[in-house]
Amino acid sequence: MKIENLKTFEIMVPYKMGNHDGIDETKPKRKHNIPVPYHRLWDEKVKAKVGGLTICKVAQGQWVSPSGKTFRELMIPVRISCSEEQILEIIKMTAEHYEQEAIHCMCVSENTMIYHRNAAEEKTDVSKVYNSDFGDSKVCDCGHTYYRHFDSYNEMENVGCKYCECASFAIKP
Numbered sequence: 570m571k572i573e574n575l576k577t578f579e580i581m582v583p584y585k586m587g588n589h590d591g592i593d594e595t596k597p598k599r600k601h602n603i604p605v606p607y608h609r610l611w612d613e614k615v616k617a618k619v620g621g622l623t624i625c626k627v628a629q630g631q632w633v634s635p636s637g638k639t640f641r642e643l644m645i646p647v648r649i650s651c652s653e654e655q656i657l658e659i660i661k662m663t664a665e666h667y668e669q670e671a672i673h674c675m676c677v678s679e680n681t682m683i684y685h686r687n688a689a690e691e692k693t694d695v696s697k698v699y700n701s702d703f704g705d706s707k708v709c710d711c712g713h714t715y716y717r718h719f720d721s722y723n724e725m726e727n728v729g730c731k732y733c734e735c736a737s738f739a740i741k742p
């Protein structure tokens with residue numbers, strides 16, 4: 570059975586981004602909603618690195634500055650299961666992609682399990698893949714042993730029973 574152990578992080582992706590409108594650099598930065606295709610580029614970068622992500626609903630963050638002013642900002646929490654090394658790369662990439670001074674990210678799970686069904690089946694289905702630990706002398710429904718259902722001259726390929734028409738090993742109940 571193949572189970573991966575990873576951590577899960579929640580990273581706050583900005584909803585709005587600053588922008589110089591026009592050529593005048595002296596004008597204050599104006600914030601605008603980030604277009605979906607721009608978010609998609611970020612999604613692709615994350616997927617290329619760690620294979621997947623969970624985008625949550627937009628949340629409103631509020632915080633009080635030292636001068637007492639309350640700031641409100643929309644954020645998109647995104648959950649990513651990966652290693653600590655990978656999340657550090659993602660945080661850096663996020664700051665650059667969205668032109669942010671700071672990125673808020675937290676570890677929401679120290680122990681995230683990912684179960685790979687196909688990989689597990691391949692490994693455990695002894696009738697399809699020869700497994701020397703299974704027991705060569707165990708008897709199939711057809712009356713012949715497990716060992717005889719694989720080709721010892723060809724890397725134990727699954728060839729069906731050598732003595733009869735049985736196509737696949739099934740242990741005799």
Ligand SMILES: [Zn+2]
Nearest residue numbers: 709711730735
């Ligand atoms: Zn058989």
Ligand SMILES: [Zn+2]
Nearest residue numbers: 711713730733
């Ligand atoms: Zn047989």
